[in-house]
Amino acid sequence: xxxxxxxxxxxxxxxxxxxxxxxxxxxxxxxxxxxxxxxxxxxxxxxxxxxxxxxxxxxxxxxxxxxxxxx
Numbered sequence: 001x002x003x004x005x006x007x008x009x010x011x012x013x014x015x016x017x018x019x020x021x022x023x024x025x026x027x028x029x030x031x032x033x034x035x036x037x038x039x040x041x042x043x044x045x046x047x048x049x050x051x052x053x054x055x056x057x058x059x060x061x062x063x064x065x066x067x068x069x070x071x
Contacts (some may be wrong), residue, residue: 024060031071064065 008022035058039046048054058071 027060028071031060034058 008025014044038056039049045054045056049056059071060069060070062068
């Protein structure tokens with residue numbers, strides 16, 4: 001899912017916190033948006049990444065099982 005991908009809102013948005021898939025989609029979108037903002041907001045980091053000197057990746061931590069997933 002890219003930062004510009006639409007997220008399907010549950011029928012009852014107030015119930016979104018109880019919908020694991022919705023919460024996960026919103027969290028992933030936030031991580032991807034943060035990485036995009038770092039790339040566009042920091043020419044220095046963006047240049048270093050383009051040259052292969054650094055790699056910027058987002059990740060999600062699952063508090064239920066302790067797993068870290070890189071996006």
